[in-house]
Amino acid sequence: MRVSLKDVAERAGVSIKTVSNVVNNYQHVTPGMRARVQQAIDELGYRPNLTARHLRKGRTGIIALAVPELGNPYFAELAGAVIDAAAEHDLTVLLDHTRGEREQEMHVSQGFRARVIDGLILSPLELEADDLRSRDDDVPLVLLGEREYDLPYDHIAIDNVAAAGVAVRHLLGRGRTRIAYLGARTDSSNRPAHLRLAGWREELTAAGLPAPDSLVGPVGGWDRGDGAEAMARLLDSGVRPDAVFAYNDLIAIGAMRVLHERGLRVPWDVAVVGFDDIAEGRYGAVTLTTVSPDKQAIARLAVESLVRTLDRSARGEGDPVGRELTAEFRLVERESTLGRR
Structure with a gap:
């Protein structure tokens, strides 16, 4: 039989209220x-009984995470981090992938599971502010990713322009001067990749080097x-x-394969830097130098933003003002730029 608060209270010789205060981690208990x-x-x-606890608050205890593609290792790793962060708040995570399609992102954002979830964390590629x-x-909605919106929703991201600049400066510091960028989109100029492209272009220009379109690989x-x-x-x-x-590690890994097939050695002939720090980049024949976003911080900030909005609503407070919250990143230097030591 399921153990109840009453059973615990009788064993401890205290009131049910005292047991409840301990279980809910209220501070005013000796x-x-x-x-x-x-x-x-x-x-x-x-x-x-977490279900009963959530229902007493008028909630389901379930939040949703919608990303462009769960098969992408970055989003798979991010999803794991969100699940871990949500567990700290006794929340269960429902996963969706939108394939980066506007229709599906609209479907998700417009509340097709509104009766099931308490909040949504969405990483959109195609949605516009309107x-x-x-x-x-x-x-409640929290946005992830590079797209910049002036909306009353918290937005969690890293500084992609600065991160791209760190990657390019690292290559410049290794004596490279003809640095290509792989990752410009062929189908839209308003895709997230424009921020990393901007960081690449700004850093080359600051170094007094040309940044011609001929070095940009769509x-x-x-x-x-x-x-x-x-x-x-x-x-x-x-x-x-x-x-x-490269815009991300997967593109960098594909590029390194072609360089190998063409007889070009990484990093001696061509150095390569990726972005995302996925596990695959750590175990190739040549390990990948990459920009590593703090995925755990992104996940924690996203979940805490949802919980904050839910708590504000429960207290009857007004509509929140959207905040821009930034997570840290770092450059992880490996063999694709340093060579084997």
Whole structure:
């Protein structure tokens, strides 16, 4: 039989209210009383009924995370971090992937699961500010990613321009001067990649180097094959870079494969830097130098933003003002720019 608060209270010789205060971690409980109740909890194996707790607050205890592609290792790793962060608040995470399609992002953002979830964390690629401004769903929303919106929703990101600049400065510091960028989108100028492209261009210009379009490799997607195709096109055009900065690690890995097939050695002939610090980049024949976003911080900030909005709503406070929250990043230097030591 399920152990109840009453059972714990009887074992500890205290009131049910005192047990509830300990379980809910209220501060106004003496250390001695807390230890006494905790001992009874441990002896009886009591587990809180989280469903009942959420229902008393008018919530389901479920939040959703919607990302462009769960098959992308970055988003898979981010999803794991969100699940861990949500567990700290006794929340369960429902996962969705939108394939980066505007129709599906609209479907998700407009509350198609409004009766199931308490809040939504969304990483959009295609949605514009007006799409979200017309949102008539009152489920709290937190935005992830590079897109910049002037909306009443918290937005969690890293400084992508600065991060790209750090990657390019690292390559410049290794003596590279013909640095290509792989990751410009072929289908839209208003895609997230424009921030990393801007960082690449700004850093080359600051160093007094040209940043011609001939060094920019467009891609149709974000996967290894897209990087391989972009690298092959660049080389076939007669351009010979001495370094590559890629929009993400998958594109960088695809590019390194083509460089190997063309007889170009990484990093001696062409140095390569990726972005995302996925596990795959740590275990290739040549390990990948990459920009590593703090995924745990991104996840924690996103979940805490949702919880903050839910708590404000429960207290009857006004609509929140959207905040821009920034997570840290760092450059992880590996063999694709340093060589083997």
